Amino acid sequence: MFAREVLRSVDNMASKRSNTFKVLLASLAVAALGYVLRSPSLYLRRETKSSLGYPKDSLLNFTELTAEYGYLSEEHKVLTDDGYILTMFRIVKARNCHRAKRSPPVLLMHGLLQSSSGPDAGLAYLISDACYDLWLGNVRGNYYSREHVRLDPDKDPAYWKFYIEEIGIYDVPAMIDYVLNYTGFEKLNYIGFSQGTGTFLVMCSEKPGYCDKVKLVISLAPASRQMHTQSKIFRTMTQTFYRMEGLLSMTGLQEVFSKGGFSQEFVAFFCQLSGVTERLCEKVIDAFDHVDSTHLGSITNQTTRVLFGHFPAGTSVHNMARYGQSMNSGRFEKFDYGREQNLVLYGSEEPPQYNLSxxxxxxxxxxxxxxxxxDTRDVEWLMAQLPNVLEMVKVEDPQWNHMDVTYSQYTGDTIFPKIHEYLLKYTSA
Incomplete structure (x- = not known):
């Protein structure tokens, strides 16, 4: 009798754990689906979030976050030639730099769905502490750069008709020009993560002369073609956008993965709710990013909780659709609108390739x-197309992945020494 009662009790506990896990998965699935939509905001005041246990760093904007860690930063507004108003930040005083700033300035450009804000594991502090004059960009459509001289992003679909083409032709050149004009230098050093490199390549292809304004490019996990991307979640998601963009536009959906919408607020709440939900969010990141499912992770629990207060930061459906297209092509090319529309726009049935040379x-x-x-194969393909590659460095840690570049606790030991080495080579004392 006693044995049967024990077994019944164990079964009940197992059943409860299973049901709890299913509820958590279902909740996260709903939130993940909601991320896609520019849903109405569920505004919670900062005080309310703080009382609910949100990490303080997840509630701060860029200037507040840097100040929290002993850095002084400035906000700058940049106007592009097509009317988009972008926000840049400059760290003017670093906590651990006790000498004059090195020159020229350094421009750090974020990746897809990111902004200049993020957890304290970021490269910005490391670069600033090494006494570089660091500027951080924010491309159109993200949380900090959601303005235009005449278009309202909440009302005008035309605001969202952009992809990496427009970012490369307008945003990156505008930010480079602004930094150079403000500081008085003729050239700067550029660090691009993922999309931040891809858009730089677009600029060099489509804006002759702008590469001459840069002394050095440090390319971190560069995104160009993504033919071999192994993340099933990212591949499925972006290809769905590519196939359904027309239908989504008809329903009025132009903006996706926005910061501040109901879904982002929900996930930020969910991922800091308890140790169980926190670990579940970490597993979602693992499944999204890692080739090797045995990855133990180098992103701390605290960083994960802070991360979802700033990420994702928003972009356009059209930009996400372009990434879906890149999964199917062995070329780094412009948007494929189909044979007939391509003939009208490009004068060819296929979209033109960007001139990587x-x-x-x-x-x-x-x-x-x-x-x-x-994927490493796409990185190696890209580097083989560029005419002036100094060095390709594969991180020694075999588990190093995409998100580790900006969020790993080991960034200072793994990738920053090489970044610092090359910045010094192209920097004046």
Whole structure:
């Protein structure tokens, strides 16, 4: 009798754990689906979030976050030639730099769905502490750059008709010009993570002369073509956008993965709710990014909780659709609108390729073996197309992946020494 009662009790406990896990998975699935939509905001005041246990760093904007860690930063507004108003940040005083700033300035550009804000594991602090004059960009459509001189992003679909083409033709050149004009230098050093490299390549292809304004490019997990991307989640998601963009536009959906919508607020709440939900969020990140499912993770629990207060930061459906297209192509090319529309727009049935040979600036590349979003084969293909590659560095840690570049607790030991080495080579004392 006693044995049967024990077994019944164990079965009940197992059943409860199973049901709890299913509820958590269902909740996260709903939130993940909601991420896609620019849903109405569920605004919670900062005080309310703080009382609910949100990490303080997840509630701060860029200038507040840097100040929290002993850095002084400035906000700058940049106007593009097509009317988009972008926000840049400059760290003017670093906590651990006790000498004059090195020159020229350094421009750090984020990846897809990111912004300049993020957890304290980021490269910004490391670069600033090494006494570089660091500027951080924010491309159109993200949380900090959601303005235009005449278009309202909440009302005008035309605001969202952009992909990496427009970012490369307008945003990156505008930010480079602004930094150079403000500081008085003729050239700067550029660090691009993922999309931040891809858009730079677009600029060099489509804006002759702009590569000459850059002394060095440090390319971190560069996204160009993504033919071998192994993340099933990212591949399925972006290809769905590519196939359904027309239908989504008809329903009025132009913006996706926005910061501040109901879904992002829900996930930020969910991932800090308890140790169980926190670990579940970590597993979702693992499944999204890693090639090797045995990855133990180098992103701390605290960083995960802070991360979802700032990520994702938003982009356009059209941009996500372009990434879906890149999964099917062995070329780094413009948007494929179909044979008839391509003939009208490009004068050819296929979209033109970007001219990678135009990227004449010296390039140093760092990438990881366990990157499920930007596969090593695509990185190596890209580097073979560029005319001035100084070095390709595969991170020694075999588990190093895409998100580790910006969020790993080991960034200072793994990739920053090589970044610092090359910045010094192209920097004046």
């Amino acid at each position: 135009a990227t004449t600036v010296p390039v140093m590349c760092i990438y990881g073996k366990n990157d499920g979003l930007v």
